[in-house]
Amino acid sequence: MVISEVRKHMYxxxxxxxxxxxILRKYSIYGIVSAVDWIQSVPPTKLCxxxxxxxxxxxxxxxxxxxxxxELVEHVFPLIKExxxxxxxxxxxCYKGRSRSASLAITYIIWxxxxxxxxxxxxxxxxxxxxxxxxxxxxxxxxxxxxxxxLRSFLACIERELPIHYSDLYATxxxx
Numbered sequence: 001m002v003i004s005e006v007r008k009h010m011y012x013x014x015x016x017x018x019x020x021x022x023i024l025r026k027y028s029i030y031g032i033v034s035a036v037d038w039i040q041s042v043p044p045t046k047l048c049x050x051x052x053x054x055x056x057x058x059x060x061x062x063x064x065x066x067x068x069x070x071e072l073v074e075h076v077f078p079l080i081k082e083x084x085x086x087x088x089x090x091x092x093x094c095y096k097g098r099s100r101s102a103s104l105a106i107t108y109i110i111w112x113x114x115x116x117x118x119x120x121x122x123x124x125x126x127x128x129x130x131x132x133x134x135x136x137x138x139x140x141x142x143x144x145x146x147x148x149x150x151l152r153s154f155l156a157c158i159e160r161e162l163p164i165h166y167s168d169l170y171a172t173x174x175x176x
Contacts, residue, residue: 002097003027004141006105009084012141014097015041024051024091031083031090033076035100037061041093054079062099063149072157077108102137102144107154109133114158130163138173145174 003013083090094100113129152162
């Protein structure tokens, strides 16, 4: 079972953490984002109702995917932002807590940073935001290992590209 606070009010974890009443209570989780493609990895509806936890399921594989309905930017990111703004804890999880959840968190952090006019006035704003988000997630969630295809798919949802050097970083960071 894995859970880490990545930034204030944002946690990353695995399916076991998301399904554990004790963990959800201990970390005062009020919102759960399930980035999974296997329904058994999602916290049960009964559990969420009993604990007063709102759950959103973003059903994606660990690898390339498309988001034709723009669910990530239209629904998932605003929900995470809502919890952060309300100073309530949200858990982003996938099956193992390594790739999809980390990729979603990195993309969300970039999305938030690029909404700040103080940041976007710089020509290399995206490169800086990507570097800062990647470093934060990797430092705070030690098992994070965002798969290049998964991260590329998430970034495409915010109309950004995966930096060319990321594949080399991935090989180093994830010891492949």
